[in-house]
Amino acid sequence: MGTPLRAVAVVVALATLGLTPPASAQAQADFVKAREPFAGSFLVSLKDVPRGQATGQAQNQAQIQAQIQQTSEQLVGRYGGKLKSVFSVAMQGFLVRDLSDGQARRLAADPAVKRVFQDGTAKVADTQANATYGIDRVDQRNLPLDTKYTYNTTASNVTTYVLDTGVRKTHSEFEGRAQYGYDFVDEDAEAQDCNGHGTHVSGTIGGKTWGVAKKTKLVAVRILGCGGSAPDSDGVEGIEWIAKNAVKPAVVNGSFTFDTPGIGDDAITRLTAAGVTFVVAAGNSSADACNTGPARNTSVVSVGATDNADNRASFSNYGSCVDIFAPGNNITSASHSNDTGSTNMSGTSMASPHVAGGAALYLAGNPSSTPAQVLKALTDNATSGVVKNPGSGSPNKLLYTAAFGGDVPNPPCSGGSNADDVAIPDAGSAVSSSVTVTGCDGVGSASTSVKVDINHSYTGDLAIDLVGPSGNAIVLRKAGGVGSASGIHETFTVNTASENKNGTWKLRVTDVYSYDTGNIDSWSITF
Incomplete structure (x- = not known):
């Protein structure tokens, strides 16, 4: 839902900006309470500061991280608690942990702080049941089921990150494709599953028998404990880990619900802005999903559940914050109890991994697609009008995967590409990479795609333009604002109808600040 802005790292306030005693006007603290608090634990969101306000004007990522670290340490030193x-x-x-509510409210009033979230209790989103039908349903438009699952790709080039209770990575369903990311419950590198929820979810995403995307790589990021719950902040830590380590094309599945309203929203929005599709369970309260996080976030793909008769499952949340439905009642998948076992579960937790698998199938053939484009593909290709009683405000859309898979061939006279590296000088003159289009008739289109792959150590330095055959420039990206060290790997949609297709098109890039360098890796234009 919605189109997220690209932003993955921002400059924080220096000590001189954030550690002055709060004025009376600042005492109106933005403090968000949890429904089920995790005692003494608080997630603090700092205010963004424009890059130019930071010392040195041109900060690299290491300096930005150091500033955030310094500000965090000094705020904890002033208001108390232990920095985790x-x-x-x-x-x-x-x-921060070991902080009283009073200390947290005083911290929330500090001018460097945007918001303080009382740490809530994140939980899995499932109930237990029996029988199975999931992947049999999503590859066909209508009932009855044909007892088959047809797929056009296995998504072997896509990595799916599973924020959950961990995984039994030795299970035969995963064929060695499952691996540990990190365990934020035990704070170690072994994300073993002692609950079963995460292994079941992983099997639906990418198991050889029960999986939608049968060869996707699976990375378990453990944020929920043996009882299926943990502090909300473990989930936010997991999202931060994925933001730092994601290998694209990538999908994240989050079959859990946050407790504290709005917690994790900034992290999720920035992760999707960085090009990682985030699929989540809508929740199991038979209520408005807009009251549940992370399903409420407009940058995620929020999934409701149906049963084997295409009814909205009795437990499934609904409403305008739901993007799509998928099978979620009586789903069979891998068990964590041994390396060959299976078990049956129900919940929007089981619906979400069907859609995450569908997203992986789409990305297999469209690896540069943005999360917004993945969402559009999922909803545009979904089967309309078959969900019975979808709930007030819900879209009547049921996941359909048979449309996805394989590379999509370019039509004749589609455009061109250039994969020759071009160095981008630090704070230097503009450089360009050219594509010459020949044999095409007419003018460009109102929805021309410009796929850009640029490596650079701080993307906020870069101004990017598309220059047409006439010499007129179309701005793709302005310099300044936020940036990252991960480069720019994005597809821009622009109007080229004022230009002839034939001729030389240029991708022009200018580095406007000092200290960081990079190169144009490749780019393409498709009319």
């Missing part, structure tokens, strides 16, 4: 984690990629802020 600092966030600098998916969000700007820190996690």
